[in-house]
Amino acid sequence: MDFFETVQRRRSIRRFTNEAVPEEVMRKALHAATLAPNSSNTQTWNFFWVRSPEKKARLVEYCLSQSAARTAAELVVFVASPKMWRRSQPGLIQWVKDVKAAKDIIFYYEKLIPYSYRWGVFNSWGLIKKIGYFGVGLFRPITRGPAFKGEIQEVAIKSTALAAENFVLALAAQGFASCMMEGFDEWRVKRLLELGCSDRVVMVVGIGREQVPGTWGYQYRIPAEQVIHEI
């Protein structure tokens, strides 16, 4: 499907039919998710396709049994995993060497990534970084983070959101509907997925074929001139 048609077609659908979603549709959409841009290509994300009926039932409950979860044929949880730069680092170093990247890029992946993506015990290393950034920032432009745990989580959350957007668009492009949900019990979802302490649940996405009408009505957007500022 054409890109702009896909964007127009994608709506948050809250009621699905009981039609199954073919496995290849799901795999194609999950693959599209992995191609999203992300912070320094560290890919600090995990996608949980909850297929076991028992776990799925619990996940629906943790999404407060809203219809977009309850009627969904499939459920996928998008998780930001800020510590997962460790998982990517060896492959990334190999990659930048493979493509013969500049020396400072290789240095970045070998040495700087561990400094940037760590926060230390009780944010101690984060505090040292923050003071450093602040000090340098008095004299010249500098990035202000990520320093603390919350900021490093935020970077991972942003990247994971980009992946989730690719995912829902890829479903729309294949004629399937979805709903991104933020209304869930994060503590219980984390326990269900056995996530680490610093992991964050970004979205739960319900997927299926739209049961018309699956939306409340037309797509409302506030006037563009209130949002888009040319300066």
Added chain:
Amino acid sequence: MDFFETVQRRRSIRRFTNEAVPEEVMRKALHAATLAPNSSNTQTWNFFWVRSPEKKARLVEYCLSQSAARTAAELVVFVASPKMWRRSQPGLIQWVKDVKAAKDIIFYYEKLIPYSYRWGVFNSWGLIKKIGYFGVGLFRPITRGPAFKGEIQEVAIKSTALAAENFVLALAAQGFASCMMEGFDEWRVKRLLELGCSDRVVMVVGIGREQVPGTWGYQYRIPAEQVIHEI
């Protein structure tokens, strides 16, 4: 362009030619950004297309003069504005009434949104919410937020990231390249754009025609089975 081709084509391009980007290409991409899904349709985002040469030069400097900013024909800043639910609320109430949504949806937009999206002086209201969520959460699943200012910012940041992903894909679909940047001086960018205290700069996107090679090489992704978990 076909959706999946678009996703494959989109890469983070760090060097652009000095070809201009037609205004209609930019407007089409910005429009696609506004169609992204977002939290309760509150559209707590602002997109700044920095066109004045003087401001653009300063923005490049605040992006640490990286080539993706320095060589970009256009620069757009994606800003999360957590207080902007106030801007959307009247239109949203009209909308849910127009589409004859259920009473609880109208109640949600009239009464619950202000409770959910406020944090109060020194997070005081956030604390009350948090204690309430925690208490109820002992007995049954419940959303754990957003309660505090940081959590409400996080919700807006997620929505804004979704819009930014639509934006870069829409550029790719029209044959133009882009690079999402997180390496910028947020304090200085906020001052340049005259943003509010609670606003957050999510991304600066550089846009132009790719100067080949605009990437370091092939697109590296860690093995899918490390990221996609079927449970």
